[in-house]
Amino acid sequence: MxxxxxxxxxxxxxxxxxxxxxxxxxxxxxxxxxxxxxxxxxxxxxxxxxxxxxxxxxxxxxxxxxxxxxxxxxxxxxxxxxxxxxxxxxxxxxxxxxxxxxxxxxxxxxxxxxxxxxxxxxxxxxxxxxxxxxxxxxxxxxxxxxxxxxxxxxxxxxxxxxxxxxxxxxxxxxxxxxxxxxxxxxxxxxxxxxxxxxxxxxxxxxxxxxxxxxxxxxxxxxxxxxxxxxxxxxxxxxxxxxxxxxxxxxxxxxxxxxxxxxxxxxxxxxxxxxxxxxxxxxxxxxxxxxxxxxxxxxxxxxxxxxxxxxxxxxxxxxxxxxxxxxxxxxxxxxxxxTNYQLSAIPLFIFMASVLEKAGIIEELFDVVYKWMGGLKAGLAIATIIASTLLAAMVGVIGAAVVTMGLIALPAMLKRNYQPEIALGSIMAGGTLGILIPPSILAIIYGVIAQQSVGELYLGSLIPGLLLAGMYAFYCWLRGTLNVKVAPPMPEEDRVSTAEKLRLLRNMLAPIALVLLVLGIIFTGVATPVEAAGIGTFGALVVAAMHKRLTWPNLHAACMTTLVATAMVMWIIFGASIFVGFYILQGGQTFVQELIAGAGLGPYAVLALMMVLLVALGMFLDWVGILLLAVPIFVPLIKGLDFTGVFGLPGVDPADVSLWFGVIYLVNMQMSFLSPPFGYALFYIKGVCPPHITMGQIFRSSFPFLALQALGLLLVIMFPALVTWLPNLAYG
Incomplete structure (x- = not known):
């Protein structure tokens, strides 16, 4: 039939x-x-x-x-x-x-x-x-x-x-x-x-x-x-x-x-x-x-x-x-x-806003907190885990920082957490949305660099989880060395194993949504854009299940999506004119010849690019950096041979663009935490109590910046962290 x-x-x-x-x-x-x-x-x-x-x-x-x-x-x-x-x-x-x-x-x-x-x-x-x-x-x-x-x-x-x-x-x-x-x-x-x-x-x-x-x-x-x-x-x-x-x-x-x-x-x-x-x-x-x-x-x-x-x-x-x-x-x-892949941006932002209006994020944090709260620094660890799951749900940079700042920061300060570790865990966890699929930054990078977004998602998954683990371990270590810095949940607030399992039922729908979106991307069942559309449809279903699918909530989600998408896309429009003209005038060739004339090796060139990206990240936003730097950097990187450092395995020439893309995403995490103008610093300031100073916020970012720099070094030295999953999935 x-x-x-x-x-x-x-x-x-x-x-x-x-x-x-x-x-x-x-x-x-x-x-x-x-x-x-x-x-x-x-x-x-x-x-x-x-x-x-x-x-x-x-x-x-x-x-x-x-x-x-x-x-x-x-x-x-x-x-x-x-x-x-x-x-x-x-x-x-x-x-x-x-x-x-x-x-x-x-x-x-x-x-x-x-x-x-x-x-x-x-x-x-x-x-x-x-x-x-x-x-x-x-x-x-x-x-x-x-x-x-x-x-x-x-x-x-x-x-x-x-x-x-x-x-x-x-x-x-x-x-x-x-x-x-x-x-x-x-x-x-x-x-x-x-x-x-x-x-x-x-x-x-x-x-x-x-x-x-x-x-x-x-x-x-x-x-x-x-x-x-x-x-x-x-x-x-x-x-x-x-x-x-x-x-x-x-x-x-x-x-x-x-x-x-x-x-x-x-x-x-x-x-x-x-x-x-x-x-x-x-x-x-x-x-x-x-x-x-x-x-x-x-x-x-x-x-x-x-x-x-x-x-x-x-x-x-x-x-x-x-x-x-x-x-x-x-x-x-x-x-x-009219770029098809960029259509995923408004869809993922819309999905994020619908889930937030449905109260899923607050429930997510509550469940993770009650599961992890008994650990040393359990509330900070719960914040990082919740941020990781949130990143896998929405892919919206900044959403986790603001939301967790509103939910987790008061809870940590109430339980006498040192402000620096409370602020740092929220900001570092929030930046995971850059790496954990479905990252919006990865979508734009894929469009500009002509790189498969599905491969970028797979390649960034292990580094993203690695960094999340490093953040959580650091918080646990600080709480273990000095329990006053990040005390565990009081005995009277802890719940039984049966209660923990009952709480998990509240998360079945959103977790299923995450698995659905990532699963259909990784298995090739649908494109990232289609996955975003299905995910948004699923978010509407989840909101209806939570009895939050109302016209006022839909209105607010649509308006939030519109402003956020317009901000991103108009930066792309403006930068494409500026950078496009510069490349048309021979700027890309000029930069290539300038670097070649300096006599630097491939890894020295990469290090120079990383330093420039960190410096740009202190002043520019992530979309601007991408549009200004990536069209110039990617052709340079593709022409270099990365044979490995300290006797470690190198990068297959066919994987260089993918590897650099994930390195770029890790570097952009640093841009969000880099004083004096990292955006996460100002996201968190906007939701902090008045007594929290910018000096405290700056100090709280330094340990996590060091962890991000270590993560960047590991991804450079061990490229298999990036290439193993895509090669396993796509050959």
Whole structure:
């Protein structure tokens, strides 16, 4: 009997669902809130918790309030699209295995849907403060100087958004039939699969997303001007530096307008005083210093990373090339927004948020604590084990640090744990989400380095568990050597073996979910994206079992997912322009020749890269480091022979890319704990009691940083820790 199902989603139904479903969900969510519905759980957002807030909040005006409403509606509208994906991917896997009816439309429809969501979410993330800043000097500046810095750096934001707006429109118009007045082609462009869906609505989002972002940027500029005026009126002391910054902003703004006029009026000959093509004769060495030097200067000024890299990328495209090279922008962004593997990012973040809202994380910690609490430093060990399991559930970097900070830190401090070991165990355990599958960082690395994500997951599993064991052993050792540092659970709080077994029943569903997601990835039953979709569907089932599958919780999960995903993806968009242009100019070859000319051996080159990554990790976020460093480092590493150190076995040339990928992931764990700007330090500060100082947080990170460095050394010296499982599974 032929059980094949040949259903193909009609194009009209696809667009109708995307257009109509969010409106229906909005009505249901609003009705639930009106009837007293509340959001349970906390927040699993990716963005760091601010350590201080500016006392003055600019009031805005009728224009800013109108723009905020537009961005809010657009963000909420596309956030609810995330509800579609778990059902579509589950449908695809069931049909493929139960009915031998694989589809193309399921994968393509969700990839394009998420691509459109990324673009339209940028403005909402900007409104919510979700775009990551590198707060090296910015947070330490006086309020007046901070407001002036906002005015200066906003120029790079507008350069980026205006360039994307104009090139995005051109990119869109070329995909539309010239029957329409704006069309530049002869036929409607469709995808290359048999589904053949129209591409022009997807490409339109490049223009429309940039338009929303531009409007939100104007609203932010109005508020920045209000803040500057307020702080200037109330500032005590010198205003010279702030005045210089404002003058600089005016000059940069005037020149930006001049170049916009140049682009609008000329084609092949520039206006007088135009900077177009002015750096065309600069060599790659000087260009390297200029590009990355400028990048560091603008980064420390406090502009979100996505717009620093994107804005500077546009500037150098124009200065080294010409206005026509700006068309590189959409051709760099579109492949990223329609990359199939990157669709796993919003799905895993959504899965994390749903599980958190279902109370699974609190129950997980409670079970592990009662099992391990009788040990010396049992509560710290329980925190690390719970963080390991949490990492295997969600793959969201930062979620474990914030959540465990809210749950485990008060419990440890109440039981007289030394703050340093309590803080360190939470931060170190939280960083395991970088290594333990399903790591989001591994997904992005796989896309950038053209490495199998499944192999990366298998390769990082043993190092991740090894580090978790090292963290737990260190806590146990400290508690054994000095019981006052980390005392065991009091006798009266301990439970019987029967009670422990009963508690495990509460964890059967989430543990089964972990085994399901990792099992179908490792066995090759489904791709990581499909596994993420099935896992998210499973998370919805688990939430329903816990009676937490409510419209307010779904709304909160969707909005958290939207902001976190937009932060990651817009950094990818901006960095892909900056790094893509640098590589196009010969930057990769320049770095290769520079290292080759230094006469360093393969392991010395690797050590140099590790030092550079640690240094970058002290200042940049993990996505920025990946996008800036990996496209340059991976081709270099692939060309080197690693024959082993101290007589130990080396790395097979076919495994070098995989091995380096896991080394990179271990190194990125260090970036989260590295003072002064490691993100885990600020995640934990945001949920600490007021009496916990940044000095204590810094000190608590040092022992675990040393363990991470030891883990990094072990992975380098014993590559089989990485390669054994993938070779066993995939040959």
């Amino acid at each position: 032929n059980l094949q199902i040949d259903f193909v989603l009609p194009h009209w139904l696809y667009w109708a669902v995307l257009a109509g479903l969010p409106l229906i969900v909005m009505l249901l969510v609003d009705r639930s809130f009106r009837r007293g519905g509340e959001v349970s759980g906390g927040d699993t957002a990716e963005t760091p918790v601010a350590t201080s807030e500016q006392a003055y909040a600019a009031p805005g005006n009728v224009v800013t309030r109108g723009i905020d409403r537009i961005s809010g509606f657009a963000g909420r509208y596309v956030a609810y699209w995330s509800l579609i994906a778990p059902f579509v991917f589950t449908y695809e896997v069931v049909l493929r295995y139960a009915f031998n009816s694989p589809t193309n439309w399921a994968h393509e429809s969700m990839t394009l849907m998420f691509g459109m969501q990324y673009l339209l979410a940028g403005a909402f993330a900007l409104r919510e403060g979700g775009h990551v800043r590198v707060d090296i000097l910015y947070q330490r500046a006086a309020p007046l100087n901070k407001a002036a810095l906002d005015l200066v750096t906003s120029i790079f934001f507008f350069i980026f958004t205006l360039a994307l707006l104009t090139t995005g429109w051109r990119f869109f118009s070329q995909s539309v039939s010239d029957v329409w007045w704006f069309g530049d082609s002869y036929a409607n462009e469709v995808s290359f699969t048999e589904w053949a869906v129209q591409y022009f609505p997807v490409k339109f989002m490049l223009f429309f997303g940039a338009l929303l972002l531009l409007l939100q940027g104007i609203a932010q500029l109005i508020k920045d001007l209000q803040a500057y005026r307020h702080h200037r009126e109330h500032h005590e002391g010198s205003t010279v530096f702030a005045s210089i910054l404002v003058v600089l902003a005016v000059i940069l703004g005037a020149y930006t307008i001049h170049e916009i006029v140049n682009i609008a009026l000329t084609d092949y000959e520039s206006l007088a005083l135009s900077l177009e093509n002015s750096l065309s004769t600069v060599g790659i060495g000087a260009l390297t210093l200029l590009m990355f030097g400028t990048l560091m200067v603008v980064l420390v000024a406090g502009l979100p990373l996505a717009f620093v890299t994107g804005g500077l990328g546009v500037v150098f495209l124009y200065l080294v090339g010409d206005q026509h090279m700006l068309n590189l922008m959409p051709s760099r962004i579109f492949p990223m927004m």
